[in-house]
Amino acid sequence: MSARIIPVDPFDYVVFGATGDLSQRKLIPALYYRFYDGQFDTNSRIIGVSRSEMSDEEFQKFARDAVNEFVDADHIEPQMLDDFIGCFSYIANDVTDRDGWAALSDRLRNDPSVVRAFYLAVAPFLFAPICDYLSSQNYWTPDARVVLEKPLGHNLQSSVEINDTVAEVFREDQVYRIDHYLGKETVQNLLALRFANALFEPIWNSAHIDHIQITAAESVGAGGRSYYEKSGALRDMVQNHLLQLLCLVAMEPPASDEANALRDEKLKVLRALKPIVGETVHKQTVRGQYRGVSAEDTKVPSYVEELGDGATSNTETFVAIKAEVENWRWNGVPFYMRTGKRMARRASEIVIQFREIPHSIFSRTEGAPTPNRLVIRLQPDEGVKLFLMIKDPGPGGMRLRQVPLNLSFADTFTQRTPEAYERLLMDVVRGNQTLFMRRDELEAAWAWIDPIREAWDNDATPLHGYTSGTWGPTSSVALIERDGRTWHEELDDPKAI
Numbered sequence: 095m096s097a098r099i100i101p102v103d104p105f106d107y108v109v110f111g112a113t114g115d116l117s118q119r120k121l122i123p124a125l126y127y128r129f130y131d132g133q134f135d136t137n138s139r140i141i142g143v144s145r146s147e148m149s150d151e152e153f154q155k156f157a158r159d160a161v162n163e164f165v166d167a168d169h170i171e172p173q174m175l176d177d178f179i180g181c182f183s184y185i186a187n188d189v190t191d192r193d194g195w196a197a198l199s200d201r202l203r204n205d206p207s208v209v210r211a212f213y214l215a216v217a218p219f220l221f222a223p224i225c226d227y228l229s230s231q232n233y234w235t236p237d238a239r240v241v242l243e244k245p246l247g248h249n250l251q252s253s254v255e256i257n258d259t260v261a262e263v264f265r266e267d268q269v270y271r272i273d274h275y276l277g278k279e280t281v282q283n284l285l286a287l288r289f290a291n292a293l294f295e296p297i298w299n300s301a302h303i304d305h306i307q308i309t310a311a312e313s314v315g316a317g318g319r320s321y322y323e324k325s326g327a328l329r330d331m332v333q334n335h336l337l338q339l340l341c342l343v344a345m346e347p348p349a350s351d352e353a354n355a356l357r358d359e360k361l362k363v364l365r366a367l368k369p370i371v372g373e374t375v376h377k378q379t380v381r382g383q384y385r386g387v388s389a390e391d392t393k394v395p396s397y398v399e400e401l402g403d404g405a406t407s408n409t410e411t412f413v414a415i416k417a418e419v420e421n422w423r424w425n426g427v428p429f430y431m432r433t434g435k436r437m438a439r440r441a442s443e444i445v446i447q448f449r450e451i452p453h454s455i456f457s458r459t460e461g462a463p464t465p466n467r468l469v470i471r472l473q474p475d476e477g478v479k480l481f482l483m484i485k486d487p488g489p490g491g492m493r494l495r496q497v498p499l500n501l502s503f504a505d506t507f508t509q510r511t512p513e514a515y516e517r518l519l520m521d522v523v524r525g526n527q528t529l530f531m532r533r534d535e536l537e538a539a540w541a542w543i544d545p546i547r548e549a550w551d552n553d554a555t556p557l558h559g560y561t562s563g564t565w566g567p568t569s570s571v572a573l574i575e576r577d578g579r580t581w582h583e584e585l586d587d588p589k590a591i
């Protein structure tokens with residue numbers, strides 16, 4: 095089946111922070127792909143706002159360069175690109191400058207059939223002045239939307255403050271908090287897998303599942319970014335992406351795919367997470383920071399070397415956590431999560447490890463039955479694998495072997511897998527909040543993260559060094575092996591995946 099493109103209403107997308115990295119690498123290329131696929135046309139406008147002095151033409155060149163660099167060459171057609179670039183204009187505005195705001199107001203169309211969205215790809219301390227202007231200068235309309243990029247706070251209190259500020263101007267149904275993991279195709283596929291198949295739901299519980307693993311490994315480093323130094327992996331990846339994945343795996347079936355039905359169920363999971371406090375922080379969490387490699391043929395800087403001369407840092411670039419969801423469905427089933435930079439490979443996946451069979455009838459076989467395992471691969475090479483036991487073909491007795499039933503999306507579907515932002519940017523225009531975090535979800539996630547962060551700040555858990563290009567500190571292996579389990583080893587062998 096080929097993709098179905100449903101055109102969206104014309105829009106005025108105002109992107110604050112339009113000349114930043116996110117805009118260049120993700121937002122502009124994602125919008126281009128949607129334009130290329132015919133989801134919107136030249137009746138829509140993309141208005142960049144940023145402090146840099148730039149003309150419309152210079153910003154259009156910036157957008158053109160972004161497309162040329164970050165869009166697949168075989169999707170770039172000169173006329174199409176020209177038309178797309180024609181949607182772009184720019185306003186230099188340092189947010190406190192009244193003249194800049196007046197110019198923005200002139201660019202927006204006062205037509206109720208045009209969707210108005212404000213995308214705040216800026217540091218959160220700018221949310222307050224921007225929202226203030228958006229209310230006071232009448233940019234607000236009952237149907238206007240505001241999109242918030244992370245970091246949405248650095249702890250519960252700061253996230254409450256941000257949410258309060260935004261709530262003074264926008265109703266909750268106008269607020270779109272981005273967690274781009276929710277826009278990934280395979281993440282949405284997790285919903286399809288669980289709730290569009292009768293097969294899994296009856297066994298999706300502690301009676302049949304032994305444990306769950308969630309890994310988001312990156313091979314790149316933090317690159318000396320000052321944002322990362324303040325945030326660390328716990329806030330950067332666990333508080334949002336990994337917990338959202340955990341919610342989708344653990345939640346009860348919602349009554350429908352309506353946004354709040356789904357978000358209500360995710361919230362229940364977040365609230366059922368057993369707090370990790372006091373002594374348990376030491377037992378259930380591991381934090382690490384990558385070291386450099388200095389061999390004759392390879393040189394990789396350490397995290398602190400990337401920060402600059404003489405820097406020191408306690409920021410974690412790796413986290414492993416054993417989490418527990420305290421409810422009937424998941425009683426006694428640990429959720430092991432890990433994420434890190436400069437790991438052996440870029441690989442994100444969810445592993446559902448089923449329990450052992452209750453009794454083996456194969457007394458005279460080679461190879462004991464190995465428990466089933468469902469692997470949902472988010473990236474790269476999106477797909478789903480179900481590991482089953484089979485009899486090794488041919489004579490030689492009853493020899494058992496585990497083989498994967500492999501659904502590789504690349505092999506099954508010929509079309510391009512869309513980037514997460516493509517879906518999310520269009521969902522804003524469509525007014526669909528399903529794949530965005532609600533305020534209470536965000537705050538529940540922070541409430542769970544805060545005690546871990548505080549304990550770490552008080553040095554309750556050592557910061558372990560790990561060599562770049564490995565799977566993190568050995569204590570992460572110990573975290574899961576203490577429970578008689580192992581991390582999904584297939585990750586070590588790219589060819590096997």
Ligand code: BG6
Pocket residue numbers: 312330442
């Ligand atoms: C972002 C983090 O939210 O997600 C980055 O801030 C991280 O540090 C990125 O690199 C990972 O996203 P993806 O889609 O490449 O897995």
